[in-house]
Amino acid sequence: MKIEGVNINRNIEFKDKVIGNKQQFSESFMKSYKSATKDELENYIKDIKKKGNRLIITKSYNDVKSYKDTIKKYLKTVVDYTYKLNKNISFWENQxxxxxxxxxxxxxxxTQELLKEEKENLDISSTIDSIQGLLLDIYK
Structure with missing residues (x-):
């Protein structure tokens, strides 16, 4: 039995399947990740400064707690960011x-100074400036 009405085209062109460069994708993804994380870290720094200034004025335990929590979140983000970017850091990791x-x-x-209620003798401003300086050192 012969099937008629079917066009047989023997001039078939085969094209190589182009596979995207994995390295380009990784670089693009990492660039995007760095940008998002950098923005997030900058927002944390702004928030820490704002809460630090509020703490200088109010000297309340709630503001200390809020300030500490924000710094903890910032440090966690820095740790996660650093770990993902540099899994094998030796010297810098210790620092x-x-x-x-x-x-x-x-x-x-x-926290201890505030809890002792030595608010009038406490120089919160210099401690907060010192902490913010250390945080910026980590960020850079």
Missing amino acids: YYSTVETINEKLESL
Whole structure:
């Protein structure tokens, strides 16, 4: 049995399947991720400054807690960001954790001073400036 009415075209062109460059995608994705994270970190820095200024004025425990929580979120974001970008950092990793430890000590000291109710003798402004300086060091 012969089937008629079917056009047989023997001049078939085969094209190689083009597979996108994985490296270009990774670079594009990482660039996008860095940009989003950079914006997020900048927003945290602005929020920390705002809450720090409020704390200088009010010297209340609630503002200390809010300030500390914002710094913790900032540090967590920095840790996640750093870990994802540089999984094998040796020298800088030690320096980074040393700075985070210093920030935590200063936050604890600030909390203790406020809880002792020595508000009139407390120089909150210099402690907050010191903490913000350390946070900016981590950001850079």
